[in-house]
Amino acid sequence: MRLDRFLAKTLGETRTTVKKYIRTKKVTVNGEVIISDGFQVDTINDVVAFDGEVLQYEEFQYYLINKPEGYVCANEDNVNPTIISFAPEFMMYKLHTVGRLDKDTTGALLLTNNGKLTHQLISPKKNVEKVYLATTDLPIKGELVARFARGIKIDEDFTTLPATLEIVESNVGRVTVVEGKFHQIKRMFQAFGLNVVKLHREQFAGLRVDDLEIGEYRKLEHDEINLLIKD
Ligand code: URA
Numbered sequence: 001m002r003l004d005r006f007l008a009k010t011l012g013e014t015r016t017t018v019k020k021y022i023r024t025k026k027v028t029v030n031g032e033v034i035i036s037d038g039f040q041v042d043t044i045n046d047v048v049a050f051d052g053e054v055l056q057y058e059e060f061q062y063y064l065i066n067k068p069e070g071y072v073c074a075n076e077d078n079v080n081p082t083i084i085s086f087a088p089e090f091m092m093y094k095l096h097t098v099g100r101l102d103k104d105t106t107g108a109l110l111l112t113n114n115g116k117l118t119h120q121l122i123s124p125k126k127n128v129e130k131v132y133l134a135t136t137d138l139p140i141k142g143e144l145v146a147r148f149a150r151g152i153k154i155d156e157d158f159t160t161l162p163a164t165l166e167i168v169e170s171n172v173g174r175v176t177v178v179e180g181k182f183h184q185i186k187r188m189f190q191a192f193g194l195n196v197v198k199l200h201r202e203q204f205a206g207l208r209v210d211d212l213e214i215g216e217y218r219k220l221e222h223d224e225i226n227l228l229i230k231d
């Protein structure tokens with residue numbers, strides 16, 4: 001990879017800015033000052049440093065956000081703000097969301113620019129677990145636990161896979177599913193005459209957002225990324 005591109009990616013700066021760094025001899029490769037923008041960097045083996053600090057090249061970026069209400073999971077939308085526009089990093093790295101949450105749903109949402117991983121994680125074959133906390137307008141009857149476990153017909157031609165329902169409070173249920181049809185959780189409750197008035201995703205593919213306030217986000221740790229990639 002060209003040195004100016006490498007620097008722009010790792011430092012999150014424009015090409016014009018990094019070219020200035022190169023010209024002012026702030027950049028070394030394997031200990032040697034390099035003054036050519038087009039110098040070819042071996043991203044695996046070369047040690048590139050800026051102002052004496054070694055730069056780590058990451059091919060892909062992975063962020064977890066505790067999604068706030070009011071944002072849609074799309075790259076562009078003419079009416080509503082998109083979750084991509086929420087953080088400068090999401091735009092800078094051209095991230096996309098792994099699956100979607102409704103505009104009024106909060107909670108665990110993964111963003112990346114690794115399209116291959118996204119494809120794997122949203123594939124129904126992959127059985128990625130998602131845990132939701134749903135607040136309903138009416139009390140949740142105990143008999144729904146068995147109905148959720150059997151699978152629910154939410155469409156003429158679609159019955160959900162078995163799901164786990166735990167009644168947390170009379171109007172609050174924790175639901176674990178391994179698929180992600182459009183408005184799935186809301187439609188599962190609607191099948192029994194209940195409206196979901198609040199929906200929060202506690203967990204996605206083992207990633208929890210308990211340590212993040214609504215609207216907070218963080219980069220995934222290396223071991224978290226490895227777990228996602230490995231599975
Ligand atoms: N199910 C829903 O109904 N909405 C979501 O946002 C996610 C799952």
